[in-house]
Amino acid sequence: xxxxxxxxxxxxxxxxxxxxxxxxxxxxxVRLVNxxxxxxxxxxxxxxxIVLSFPEKAxxxxxxxxxxxxxxxxxxxxxxxxxxxxxxxxTWKLKHTETDREAFICKNEAGKKNVQKQFGKYAIVLxxxxxxxxxxxxxxxxxxxxxxxxxxxxxxxxxPKADKNKIVNDSREKLSDWDIDLKFGExxxxxxxxxxxxxxxxxxxxxxxxWYDSGNIYVEIESRGKASGLETTKADYWVINLNKNNxxxxxxxxxxxxxxxxxxxYRYKLVNGGDNGTSKGYLIPIKxxxxxxxxxxxxxxxEM
Numbered sequence: 001x002x003x004x005x006x007x008x009x010x011x012x013x014x015x016x017x018x019x020x021x022x023x024x025x026x027x028x029x030v031r032l033v034n035x036x037x038x039x040x041x042x043x044x045x046x047x048x049x050i051v052l053s054f055p056e057k058a059x060x061x062x063x064x065x066x067x068x069x070x071x072x073x074x075x076x077x078x079x080x081x082x083x084x085x086x087x088x089x090x091t092w093k094l095k096h097t098e099t100d101r102e103a104f105i106c107k108n109e110a111g112k113k114n115v116q117k118q119f120g121k122y123a124i125v126l127x128x129x130x131x132x133x134x135x136x137x138x139x140x141x142x143x144x145x146x147x148x149x150x151x152x153x154x155x156x157x158x159x160p161k162a163d164k165n166k167i168v169n170d171s172r173e174k175l176s177d178w179d180i181d182l183k184f185g186e187x188x189x190x191x192x193x194x195x196x197x198x199x200x201x202x203x204x205x206x207x208x209x210x211w212y213d214s215g216n217i218y219v220e221i222e223s224r225g226k227a228s229g230l231e232t233t234k235a236d237y238w239v240i241n242l243n244k245n246n247x248x249x250x251x252x253x254x255x256x257x258x259x260x261x262x263x264x265x266y267r268y269k270l271v272n273g274g275d276n277g278t279s280k281g282y283l284i285p286i287k288x289x290x291x292x293x294x295x296x297x298x299x300x301x302x303e304m
Contacts, residue, residue, distance in 0.1 A: 002055065002061070002065075006061070006062060006065055009065055009066065009069050010052070010065060012069065013048075013065075013068055013069055013072055016069075016072040016073075016076070017072065020072070020075065020076065020079075023086040023087065024079070024084065024086055024087065025087045025091070025093050025104060025115075025119065029075065029079065030042070030075055031264065032079060032082075032084045033075070033078045033079060033082050033084065034078075034082065034227070034231070035221060035227065035231050035267075036227065037074075037075075037078050038267065039267070040071075041071050041074075041075060042267065042268075044064075044067045044068050044071045045068065045071070047064045047067070047068075048064055048065060048067070048068035050064075051064045051065060084118075085114075085118060087104070087115060088106065088110075088111040088114045088115065089107075089111075090106065090107035090108075090111060091104055091105070091106045091107070091111055091115055092104070092105045093105075096124075100300075101124065101300070102123065102124075103123060103124035103125065103126060104119060104123055104124070104125045104126070105126055105127070105128060105131065106125065106126070106127050106128065107127070107128055108127055108128070108129065109127050109129065111127070112125055112126070112127040195236075195237060195253070201235055201236040201237055202235055202236075202237050202239050203230075203233045203235035203237065203238050203239065203256075204239040204241055204251075205219075205238070205239065205240055205241065206241040206243050207240060207241065207242050207243065208243050208244070209243070209244055209245070211242055211244075211286065212244045215285055215286055215287065216283050216284060216285055216286065217240055217242075217283075217284050217286055218271075218273050218281050218282070218283055218284075219263055219281050219282045219284060220273065220274060220279050220280070220281040221263075221270075221280060221281050221282065222279060222280040222281070223274060223278060223279040223280075224278050224279070228279065229279075229281065230256075230259070230260065230263065230281075233256060235256060236255065236256055237253050237254065237255060237256065238253075238254045238255075238256055238259040239251055239252065239253050239254075240252040240254075242286075252289070258298050261297050261298065262284075262289065262294055262297060262298075263282050263284065265294075265297070266282040266283070266284055267282075269282060269283060270282065271283045
């Protein structure tokens with residue numbers, strides 16, 4: 001296998017990896033930094049994992065292990081350089097049993113606000129105060145009573161005895177299903193109108209003809225050796241306009257951060273494109289934009 005020195009280095013890599021996961025609340029902290037760094041890190045990670053999987057056959061094992069060690073040190077610095085902040089102290093990532101969704105629980109409202117800035121768009125963020133005050137008054141008093149009797153009560157599930165005609169905010173009466181659907185529709189309509197009225201928020205990419213035969217779209221991330229396209233856009237939405245014979249078929253709208261999550265899984269499949277093949281990007285099957293695994297990246301994401 002490996003000598004004592006390399007074995008200690010492997011253990012250090014393991015510790016650094018877990019510490020970063022704990023500090024930043026995501027399973028792949030490297031996804032929080034720029035794409036160029038990600039590529040170099042992932043290349044080193046692939047070589048490192050091959051060494052661990054096939055130590056007897058691995059060539060230059062020491063070089064590849066040390067490269068991974070330096071990679072994690074560099075990742076720590078890169079996260080700081082790019083202003084990616086660790087989770088505040090007294091913040092925990094827990095899993096909700098019934099939905100199997102993860103959520104960030106913060107000690108107080110100040111911590112909650114900090115976490116929401118970085119993860120609020122993609123994860124549930126709650127404060128301990130909120131959770132405590134969700135418990136019905138009578139249930140809480142019963143909990144206190146059992147505790148005073150020397151028991152160790154545990155709340156495994158909870159259904160409040162609140163008036164069913166009220167919602168969480170007691171000052172508002174519960175809306176009928178029709179009213180809820182209407183309000184949801186009006187909110188969505190307003191959101192779309194606002195999006196379309198502000199061209200600065202849209203990065204529109206037209207796919208002409210080729211998509212019809214290939215079933216693929218091309219998403220540029222680099223041009224002439226420099227980051228471009230999805231990697232540099234300042235827009236809020238990425239719009240894919242599918243066009244054949246100068247007739248638009250449809251337009252697909254994605255929030256930028258969501259689209260980056262989707263394209264991230266194609267990071268090992270870069271292809272050349274653009275004028276004279278001077279750009280690089282992802283070649284993505286259109287149908288995979290809507291498959292269940294892609295949808296899970298957005299709606300069932302466990303980290304960010």
